């Protein structure tokens with residue numbers, strides 16, 4: 001599974017892009033820990049580390065949207081809540097299980113990696129565009 005920030009994920013907003021790089025780096029560390037032998041403790045730790053940055057990043061993004069009066073804020077917040085729930089569910093699963101299984105890693109792939117990449121390309125890109133257009137009214 002390739003988990004890296006590439007050009008297709010660029011939104012054009014520097015703050016958002018920088019934070020996405022860190023978020024994706026933490027997702028990669030989490031997935032790597034899941035693929036280690038006897039990785040349960042490590043995986044729980046890395047999921048925690050990922051959750052911490054997710055909370056920070058989402059609240060920063062939401063603040064940014066509030067500041068500019070972004071019309072899609074509520075829907076975006078709901079998306080963020082969905083992702084946070086995905087992380088919570090994975091944590092609950094991991095606590096119960098003996099360790100990360102292949103099925104677990106598959107779930108991480110769809111509910112974390114694919115989810116985030118799709119979210120960035122649609123939702124975050126439109127936020128970045130809105131910010132850009134608002135700061136360059138001549139382009140409207």
Ligand SMILES: [Fe+2]
Nearest residue numbers: 061119123124
């Ligand atoms: Fe977002």
